[in-house]
Amino acid sequence: MNKISEKSVYRLIVYKTLLDKLMEEGREKLFSYELAKMASISPEQVRRDLMAVGYFGSPAHGYNVKELCASIAAFIDPEQRQKVVLIGIGNLGKAILDHFPRQSRKLEIVAIFDNSPEKINRVIQGYRSYHIDKLKDFVVENAVDLAIITVPANAAQQIAGILNNTNLKGILNFSPVQLQLSNSKIFVERVDMMVSLQKTAYWANFNR
Amino acid sequence: MNKISEKSVYRLIVYKTLLDKLMEEGREKLFSYELAKMASISPEQVRRDLMAVGYFGSPAHGYNVKELCASIAAFIDPEQRQKVVLIGIGNLGKAILDHFPRQSRKLEIVAIFDNSPEKINRVIQGYRSYHIDKLKDFVVENAVDLAIITVPANAAQQIAGILNNTNLKGILNFSPVQLQLSNSKIFVERVDMMVSLQKTAYWANFNR
DNA sequence: AGATGTGAATGGGTTCACAGCA
DNA sequence: TGCTGTGAACCCATTCACATCT
Numbered sequence: 444m445n446k447i448s449e450k451s452v453y454r455l456i457v458y459k460t461l462l463d464k465l466m467e468e469g470r471e472k473l474f475s476y477e478l479a480k481m482a483s484i485s486p487e488q489v490r491r492d493l494m495a496v497g498y499f500g501s502p503a504h505g506y507n508v509k510e511l512c513a514s515i516a517a518f519i520d521p522e523q524r525q526k527v528v529l530i531g532i533g534n535l536g537k538a539i540l541d542h543f544p545r546q547s548r549k550l551e552i553v554a555i556f557d558n559s560p561e562k563i564n565r566v567i568q569g570y571r572s573y574h575i576d577k578l579k580d581f582v583v584e585n586a587v588d589l590a591i592i593t594v595p596a597n598a599a600q601q602i603a604g605i606l607n608n609t610n611l612k613g614i615l616n617f618s619p620v621q622l623q624l625s626n627s628k629i630f631v632e633r634v635d636m637m638v639s640l641q642k643t644a645y646w647a648n649f650n651r
Numbered sequence: 652m653n654k655i656s657e658k659s660v661y662r663l664i665v666y667k668t669l670l671d672k673l674m675e676e677g678r679e680k681l682f683s684y685e686l687a688k689m690a691s692i693s694p695e696q697v698r699r700d701l702m703a704v705g706y707f708g709s710p711a712h713g714y715n716v717k718e719l720c721a722s723i724a725a726f727i728d729p730e731q732r733q734k735v736v737l738i739g740i741g742n743l744g745k746a747i748l749d750h751f752p753r754q755s756r757k758l759e760i761v762a763i764f765d766n767s768p769e770k771i772n773r774v775i776q777g778y779r780s781y782h783i784d785k786l787k788d789f790v791v792e793n794a795v796d797l798a799i800i801t802v803p804a805n806a807a808q809q810i811a812g813i814l815n816n817t818n819l820k821g822i823l824n825f826s827p828v829q830l831q832l833s834n835s836k837i838f839v840e841r842v843d844m845m846v847s848l849q850k851t852a853y854w855a856n857f858n859r
Numbered sequence: 860a861g862a863t864g865t866g867a868a869t870g871g872g873t874t875c876a877c878a879g880c881a
Numbered sequence: 882t883g884c885t886g887t888g889a890a891c892c893c894a895t896t897c898a899c900a901t902c903t
Contacts, residue, residue: 452853456849457829475885481829491886491887493886502879502884502886519853521853525855533749534749537746538743538844539844541742542743589851612856613854615847615848621665621669630855634847636746636825637750637752639840639842640799641727642661642840643821643840644757644797646660646840647820648729648733648821656893658894699865699894701864708864710863
């Protein structure tokens with residue numbers, strides 16, 4: 444595997460999302476500048492990113508949408524199906540369940556967790572819910588790959604402690620807390636909505 | 652104002668969030684490496700970022716938490732209070748209302764919008780809701796600064812079109828769509844939870 | 860001694876510019 | 882002609898290394 448930057452991977456996923464939609468609409472080919480415009484990125488950047496996936500377009504006709512899509516998928520999608528758990532069934536957790544693509548080929552939510560009695564041992568939005576006490580055993584026994592943390596700030600580090608001693612591979616952390624993990628095998632991605640909002644406020648006020 | 656990078660601003664906001672909590676806990680001083688650890692960043696990076704805000708610590712005692720906090724606030728917080736609207740009162744919108752700091756000095760949600768009859772003309776989580784038809788006039792008449800978009804994919808571009816012709820300064824876009832705006836005065840920050848999840852899946856599988 | 864602030868070096872990411880192709 | 886793929890140049894971000902301070 445060639446080395447590739449975190450940012451390129453992110454953009455490839457964005458391209459893939461756009462291409463999926465184009466494909467549905469029956470689009471057959473497109474040029475780098477078209478994809479660039481849709482993603483608000485320079486055409487050179489798009490071509491540079493595409494070099495990594497090893498699919499080549501034609502100067503005359505650009506890229507074949509279907510083939511390009513397949514090539515990017517081959518590059519970014521994990522080989523095996525990934526088992527995902529979601530922890531924290533509040534509004535944010537439910538929002539993610541809403542957005543989660545049901546027919547995703549590669550990512551599957553296998554269980555959801557909370558500590559509130561009225562939310563556990565039920566089926567919520569089609570997913571089976573359990574108490575957090577069951578989290579550790581569940582992750583270990585089912586070889587869960589990824590966890591999405593959507594619990595409030597005060598509970599986040601406790602969850603991290605539980606997950607720290609499992610074979611988990613990655614965490615997507617939406618809680619407003621920087622998790623401290625000693626297990627450096629676990630990749631952690633953090634998304635803090637309030638930090639993003641403050642960032643927006645800063646740049647909106649004197650952009651440039 | 653010295654030029655500063657987008658990433659530095661983001662980190663400064665993270666520092667500020669951490670320092671606020673330390674201050675509440677009564678912490679009085681700290682060293683760069685401590686802040687670095689909490690933010691999972693190198694100490695040099697922290698010091699470099701702090702150069703931009705113009706607050707200087709002492710080699711013997713590090714930084715005074717309260718003063719540093721105030722300096723960062725002076726640097727990143729907008730001068731005026733910013734009026735914010737939220738568009739889309741689904742689970743995601745409600746999640747943001749949950750997380751929104753009520754006593755924020757600088758950011759204030761002044762109204763929320765949706766197109767569903769049972770969600771409008773009410774008070775939801777303490778915020779007044781209106782139909783999207785009212786959005787444009789509201790933004791213009793109240794000189795709204797920022798908009799948070801949490802509507803589904805199919806409605807997002809329509810909202811962007813409405814906001815495009817206002818004096819709005821920034822948009823935080825949570826919808827899974829790259830908004831096309833002709834008004835380049837508007838700063839747009841995009842957060843796509845599903846792209847973040849796929850990114851996590853990629854790096855979790857062969858991290859490094 | 861053990862921090863800080865910062866010039867200099869390094870490393871990565873993006874854009875430029877152009878050869879090559881249909 | 883008008884695109885693609887890509888070396889080279891440029892630019893920005895991070896880290897190193899060290900003079901400086903208490």
